[in-house]
Amino acid sequence: MSNVSTRFWNPLFARLWFVFNRNRISWIGVVLLLILVSLAVLAPVISPYNPVEQHVMDQFRGPSAKYWLGTDEYGRDLFTRIVWGARISLTVGTVSVILGMIIGSILGMYAGYKGGVRDEFIMRVMDVFMSIPTLLMGLFVVAVLGPSTMNLIIAIALTVVPRFARIARAPTVSIKERDYIEACRAMGFSDLRIMLVHVLPNILGDIMVMGSLWVATAVRIEASLSFIGLGVPPPTPTWGGMVREGFEKMLDSPGASIYPGIFILLTVFAFNLIGDGLRDVIDPRLRES
Amino acid sequence: MNQEHLLEVRNLTTAFRIQGNLFPAVRGIDLHLDRNETLALVGESGCGKSITALSIMRLIPQPPGEIVSGEVFMKGIDLLTLPEERMRKIRGNKMAMIFQEPMTSLNPVLTVGFQIMEALIYHQDVTNVKAKELAIEIMNQVKIPSASRRFKDYPHQFSGGQRQRVMIAMALACRPEIILADEPTTALDVTIQAQILYLLAELKREYSMAMIFITHNLGIVASIADRVAVMYGGEIVEVAPVGDLFEKPRHPYTEMLLRAVPRVDLNIEKLSYIPGQVPSIDRMPPGCHYAPRCDLRMELCDRQDADLVPLPGEPAHRVRCWIRGDSREIQDKP
Amino acid sequence: MIKFVLNRFLLSIPTLLAILTIVFLIARVIPGDPASVILGDSASQEALENLRHRLGLDQSLIQQYIQFITGVFRGNLGDSLVSGTSVMREVLNVLPYTIDLTIAGVLIGIVFGVPLGILTALYRNSFLDFIARILSLIGLSFPAFYSAILLIIVFSLQLGWFPVISSGNLLDPVQRLHHLILPACNLGLIMVAYVTRATRSSMLDVLREDYMRTAKAKGIPGMVILFRHALRNALIPIITVIGLYIGVLVGNSVLTEIVFNRPGLGKLIIGALNQRDYTMLQGLMVVYSIIIVITNLITDLTYGFSDPRVKYS
Numbered sequence: 054m055s056n057v058s059t060r061f062w063n064p065l066f067a068r069l070w071f072v073f074n075r076n077r078i079s080w081i082g083v084v085l086l087l088i089l090v091s092l093a094v095l096a097p098v099i100s101p102y103n104p105v106e107q108h109v110m111d112q113f114r115g116p117s118a119k120y121w122l123g124t125d126e127y128g129r130d131l132f133t134r135i136v137w138g139a140r141i142s143l144t145v146g147t148v149s150v151i152l153g154m155i156i157g158s159i160l161g162m163y164a165g166y167k168g169g170v171r172d173e174f175i176m177r178v179m180d181v182f183m184s185i186p187t188l189l190m191g192l193f194v195v196a197v198l199g200p201s202t203m204n205l206i207i208a209i210a211l212t213v214v215p216r217f218a219r220i221a222r223a224p225t226v227s228i229k230e231r232d233y234i235e236a237c238r239a240m241g242f243s244d245l246r247i248m249l250v251h252v253l254p255n256i257l258g259d260i261m262v263m264g265s266l267w268v269a270t271a272v273r274i275e276a277s278l279s280f281i282g283l284g285v286p287p288p289t290p291t292w293g294g295m296v297r298e299g300f301e302k303m304l305d306s307p308g309a310s311i312y313p314g315i316f317i318l319l320t321v322f323a324f325n326l327i328g329d330g331l332r333d334v335i336d337p338r339l340r341e342s
Numbered sequence: 343m344n345q346e347h348l349l350e351v352r353n354l355t356t357a358f359r360i361q362g363n364l365f366p367a368v369r370g371i372d373l374h375l376d377r378n379e380t381l382a383l384v385g386e387s388g389c390g391k392s393i394t395a396l397s398i399m400r401l402i403p404q405p406p407g408e409i410v411s412g413e414v415f416m417k418g419i420d421l422l423t424l425p426e427e428r429m430r431k432i433r434g435n436k437m438a439m440i441f442q443e444p445m446t447s448l449n450p451v452l453t454v455g456f457q458i459m460e461a462l463i464y465h466q467d468v469t470n471v472k473a474k475e476l477a478i479e480i481m482n483q484v485k486i487p488s489a490s491r492r493f494k495d496y497p498h499q500f501s502g503g504q505r506q507r508v509m510i511a512m513a514l515a516c517r518p519e520i521i522l523a524d525e526p527t528t529a530l531d532v533t534i535q536a537q538i539l540y541l542l543a544e545l546k547r548e549y550s551m552a553m554i555f556i557t558h559n560l561g562i563v564a565s566i567a568d569r570v571a572v573m574y575g576g577e578i579v580e581v582a583p584v585g586d587l588f589e590k591p592r593h594p595y596t597e598m599l600l601r602a603v604p605r606v607d608l609n610i611e612k613l614s615y616i617p618g619q620v621p622s623i624d625r626m627p628p629g630c631h632y633a634p635r636c637d638l639r640m641e642l643c644d645r646q647d648a649d650l651v652p653l654p655g656e657p658a659h660r661v662r663c664w665i666r667g668d669s670r671e672i673q674d675k676p
Numbered sequence: 677m678i679k680f681v682l683n684r685f686l687l688s689i690p691t692l693l694a695i696l697t698i699v700f701l702i703a704r705v706i707p708g709d710p711a712s713v714i715l716g717d718s719a720s721q722e723a724l725e726n727l728r729h730r731l732g733l734d735q736s737l738i739q740q741y742i743q744f745i746t747g748v749f750r751g752n753l754g755d756s757l758v759s760g761t762s763v764m765r766e767v768l769n770v771l772p773y774t775i776d777l778t779i780a781g782v783l784i785g786i787v788f789g790v791p792l793g794i795l796t797a798l799y800r801n802s803f804l805d806f807i808a809r810i811l812s813l814i815g816l817s818f819p820a821f822y823s824a825i826l827l828i829i830v831f832s833l834q835l836g837w838f839p840v841i842s843s844g845n846l847l848d849p850v851q852r853l854h855h856l857i858l859p860a861c862n863l864g865l866i867m868v869a870y871v872t873r874a875t876r877s878s879m880l881d882v883l884r885e886d887y888m889r890t891a892k893a894k895g896i897p898g899m900v901i902l903f904r905h906a907l908r909n910a911l912i913p914i915i916t917v918i919g920l921y922i923g924v925l926v927g928n929s930v931l932t933e934i935v936f937n938r939p940g941l942g943k944l945i946i947g948a949l950n951q952r953d954y955t956m957l958q959g960l961m962v963v964y965s966i967i968i969v970i971t972n973l974i975t976d977l978t979y980g981f982s983d984p985r986v987k988y989s
Contacts (some may be wrong), residue, residue: 078810120847181694184968188927193961194948197703273819277931280821281946293819300935307829314822321817329813401892434895441893446886451984461894496984512894547775 079330085323089316093139100133105288113306125295125309126302134290135313141284141291142320145202146302149209154264156210157217158256162248164218165225176222179215187212191274195283202285205278211272220263224256262331269324276317292317347415348552349375349398349520354412358623359405365623366410367393368576372650375552382567382584383556384599388620390576391556392442392515396521398554399439399463400429416520421459435465438513442525444505448497454508455481455493461515466507480511484541510542517549524556539566560603564588569658572596575620575631578650582659592653592666632663638665680980693745695965698742703958704737730757731954753959758951763959766944774940776852777859778929782918784864785871791913792868793875794907797883800876808872814870820928824862824935831858859936864927870924874917878910885909903940912983919975922968 092099101121106126115123122131164175182190187209194208228234228251237247278284279293287294292313299310354371357364360607368390375381383391396402398414400421414421416437421429433439438461441447449457462468468476469536474493481489497505506526513521524543540634543566546553555566562613563584570587572580573597580593591597618635627633633643642664650662661667693942711719711727728734732743740752747754753763796805831837882888883906930942937943941960948956980986 078806146715161811177694178698181691184691184695184923184972185698186923186926186968188930189961189964192930192949193957194698194702196957234820235908269817273817274927276819277821277927280819280931281934281949283949293821295827296822300821303825303829303833307833310825311829314819314825316812317819317822318817325813325817328811340963399893401889430895430897432895439893441886441890443886447890449887449891449905449909451912452904452983460891460896464894464896464900493785498985509890512890 076330079326082323082326082330085319086327089139089320089323090143092136093143094264096136096140100130100136102130102133104134104137105129106133113302113309115306115308122312123306123308126305127299130311131309133297134295135292135316138171138290138292138295138313139316139320140255141202141279141289142272142275143315144318145209145275145285146268146324149206150213150264150268150271152206153210153213154217154260155265157214158221158260162222162225162252162256165222166229166244166248168226168229172222175218182211183215183219185212187270187274188201188277191278192281192283195278197252200283200286205275205284208278209274212274213267213271216267217260217263220259221256224259225252228252228255262328263311265324265331266328269321269328272317272324273321276321283323320326346376348377348379348417349554350413351394351398352413352415354394354397354414355410356393356402356407357410358407360624363624364410365456365626366409366576367407367623368397368573370648370650371397371578373556373571373578373581377519377552378547378550379569380546380553380555380567382563382570383554383573384558384560384563384570385573386558386620388574388622391558393522393575395439395524395554395556399433399437399522399582401433401439413536419545421633434461434513434518435516436518437520437522438516438518439510439522440506440513440526443529444502444509447509448505450467450497453494453496454500455495457497458508458511458515461512465516472654476571477511480515481508484511484514485506486511500676502530503538504512506530506534506538507541510538510545514545514549517551519551521546522556523549523553523663525558526555527562528557528559535562542566560599572599575626576623577631577647577662579632579662580660581650585658586659592659592661593632594636594666595664630662640664681977684973684976684980688969688976691972692965692969695969696745696748697741699958699961699965700879702735702740704740716862721747733947734738737752748962753962754955756948756953756956758948758953758956763956766956767941767959767963768855770939770941770944773938774929774933774941774942776856777863777932777938777940778925780856780860781863781867781925781929784860786865786918788864789868789871791877792872793914794902794910796872796876797879798902800880808876812869813871814874815866816873818866820931821935823866824859824932827858828935841905855938859932859938862932862936863925866928867925870921871914872919874914875910878913878917882906882910908982912979915978915982919971922971926964926967 055193064270086244106129108124108130111119111124111128113124114128117123122135125132125134164172179339190212191205194211195204198204202307225248234247234251237251275284276291276293276296279291280297282294282297284291284293287297295313296310296317299306299308299313350371350476351371355366355369359365359367371390372395373381383394392403393407397409397412398421400409402409407580409422412422416432421432424432448454450541452460455474455477457482459470459473462473462476464616466473478489478493481493486492486504486507492500497508500508509526515521526542527538530538539562545551555562557563567584569581569583571578572587574595580587580591580596582591587596588600589602607633619629621631621634629645630636630639630643630647633639636643648662648664648667650660651667652658652660653667711724711731711733723732732740738989751764755762755766756766759766792808794864799805832839839855840973888901888905891901896905929940931947932938933940933942936945941963945957947953948960
């Protein structure tokens with residue numbers, strides 16, 4: 054197994070590193086993301102207040118030394134809530150994509166490896182899933198299941214699954230035809246083992262790149278659903294929910310909706326920057342050179 | 343200096359930028375072309391034949407390509423110094439080019455007929471109706487069956503050989519004086535190749551055009567060319583009238599090239615091949631480009647490149663070789 | 677040609693059926709009882725039974741499915757749980773607003789995105805290209821509700837150029853347009869980012885093609901080469917890509933309608949959500965499914981007409 058891993062990991066990361074480095078600007082995305090992640094991780098340490106703590110005397114305050122970004126309609130500290138909100142956005146964004154990535158890749162590999170009717174059926178269903186707009190899908194699923202963190206993750210994962218099924222299937226089909234797979238089969242290796250040892254390493258690079266692109270979308274959907282009121286229920290701070298509350302009282306204090314929005318934008322932008330730098334890795338035109 | 347040449351290329355050098363450095367793809371090209379003449383440009387792939395033709399047409403993609411030096415005179419006018427707009431009026435009008443890949447060189451979303459008449463519209467003062475008439479006439483001349491009906495067809499509806507006929511019709515639409523044919527038959531089946539070659543030769547005679555014919559196939563050269571220029575590693579290594587070249591090749595590379603051609607008339611048991619390959623443009627040897635593969639090479643060959651000089655008593659036959667051609671005193675060289 | 681259109685039309689019916697089936701399955705098969713979600717945890721058993729009966733949830737799954745599908749094909753999407761009016765009527769009332777918004781958004785996206793994409797492809801790796809790339813990445817990253825809020829703050833509250841609430845009287849063209857501009861720009865600006873990127877990459881592919889060199893060798897003027905030879909070919913994949921963005925567009929139009937408080941399908945769906953109007957929600961999903969299938973059909977047909985290699989038969 055160690056043999057397999059060195060054979061595969063080194064070239065993959067070398068390629069990722071090479072392509073990524075050509076797009077210097079993507080490093081800004083990495084730096085941004087690191088900052089956002091440390092904010093989220095260190096939330097209990099750096100936030101000056103409790104995120105749900107209300108200061109009745111200090112509603113709609115502007116930025117000050119006491120409240121760095123001001124307060125909302127209940128006098129809650131915006132900076133504190135933003136930092137705690139980062140936890141929700143980043144967790145829901147990454148967990149949902151990883152979940153969708155695992156399910157989608159298994160489905161895609163299975164469909165590509167088995168071929169025939171099973172392949173046809175799975176991929177048709179994936180195509181149909183893919184044609185339903187991501188936000189609507191999330192909205193509908195959360196509406197049916199009821200709003201909660203878990204349901205939010207399920208809803209977003211569901212929209213992500215078909216994309217990964219597709220990207221996992223195509224290389225599986227071509228790898229399956231190769232002689233050494235034929236030989237493995239002749240030697241009596243199980244299908245599961247062939248898929249894990251021979252197919253998976255070949256598609257992992259593409260899947261990971263695709264994953265980083267979809268986290269951007271997942272974070273945006275999470276924010277949108279929270280904005281609509283289908284996110285993690287209050288009083289837990291979410292960026293989308295904060296924008297919503299701020300927007301309803303926009304005339305009193307525009308900052309309450311502007312500041313959390315900036316953080317949504319920055320997070321999605323960071324993931325898009327990274328994804329854009331990595332995109333070249335899965336672009337077959339560039340791969341030839 | 344000969345004013346009467348139709349086309350004269352002097353000291354043409356075209357370079358490509360690779361990771362910041364300029365590397366010459368063709369260097370010091372000297373050649374000329376007279377009226378009604380066919381000059382064959384021969385060499386292995388990557389030797390700079392197409393780059394030479396594209397430089398003459400000023401079609402080198404820029405960047406990364408760049409014409410570094412030289413002159414290209416057509417009837418006394420240097421094409422390389424013309425403003426782009428005047429050069430445009432020469433392209434496809436006075437001088438046209440036929441490309442290698444008829445599959446990808448035609449625009450898939452425009453009708454074949456339109457692509458042929460397009461050159462007429464922009465170069466000649468004709469109405470659309472007249473241009474269409476002329477286009478159909480040319481389609482007939484290149485022997486596309488039922489031309490007027492196929493005028494409205496798209497390239498994907500044509501076979502490979504017929505697409506090359508369309509390419510020829512496009513190039514000849516304005517009756518150019520010079521035609522540059524870049525391996526026009528390479529992508530085609532052997533039987534179709536012969537038909538296309540025959541057609542080109544016939545039309546060339548009929549329109550009294552001059553042609554530069556680029557190929558790596560010496561068999562074709564023997565049947566079509568008046569003179570031959572052999573290229574290696576971005577340089578012309580030997581130029582001669584076609585008969586002289588086949589009978590008494592002087593450059594070691596030409597010799598090897600001729601020996602590598604399968605021949606039925608000579609009962610040779612073993613076909614020779616040239617060991618190694620053309621060096622890429624960023625790894626060109628400092629001296630004679632052929633030296634690393636040459637049987638005759640001397641110490642000087644590795645150090646310095648020879649000039650393309652005429653053989654004594656044969657002004658039309660020129661060779662770039664220290665041993666066979668350049669008779670400069672070897673001792674004088676550093 | 678009529679055969680081609682008819683053929684594609686018939687082919688899109690199974691797709692619609694498949695989407696409807698998935699909508700149906702999500703609504704019924706996923707664990708969780710819609711009745712208890714609608715009424716909340718404190719509802720009495722009797723009330724739950726009552727609602728289940730009203731929703732047809734006490735019937736067998738097959739029966740429900742057949743009723744659902746036949747209903748859709750008859751144009752009957754059921755009645756709203758809250759107001760009791762037909763879902764179809766409510767949809768038709770607000771549909772013009774959503775159509776206005778979406779078409780305007782796509783138009784803005786194409787009108788600005790295509791030329792910008794061409795320019796960045798022609799001057800690739802230039803400063804302009806770099807700036808356009810960063811800006812379009814920012815565009816892609818904007819949640820539509822946030823950009824809408826920023827537009828309102830700047831253009832409605834600060835400058836006062838446009839009304840904050842954008843509905844307008846459908847019969848008064850000036851008012852209709854005035855209320856449309858800001859939301860349409862919100863949808864359009866994000867679209868510009870997508871279209872620019874798609875156009876750039878498609879143009880770059882085409883510029884590398886052999887036939888571009890052929891056209892230049894024919895001595896055709898540069899502008900003619902660009903538009904007739906390059907753009908005609910580049911547009912074919914662009915059409916497909918724009919068709920694919922219908923998903924993004926639909927999502928963004930919902931958010932835009934909420935922020936601008938503009939009547940439309942998006943407003944309707946949020947209203948249904950807040951009031952737990954289950955039939956309305958399901959009906960709207962059906963309407964969106966139909967919209968998506970129609971968009972795919974239009975994309976397919978446009979593609980067919982712009983690429984001669986697609987056979988009409």
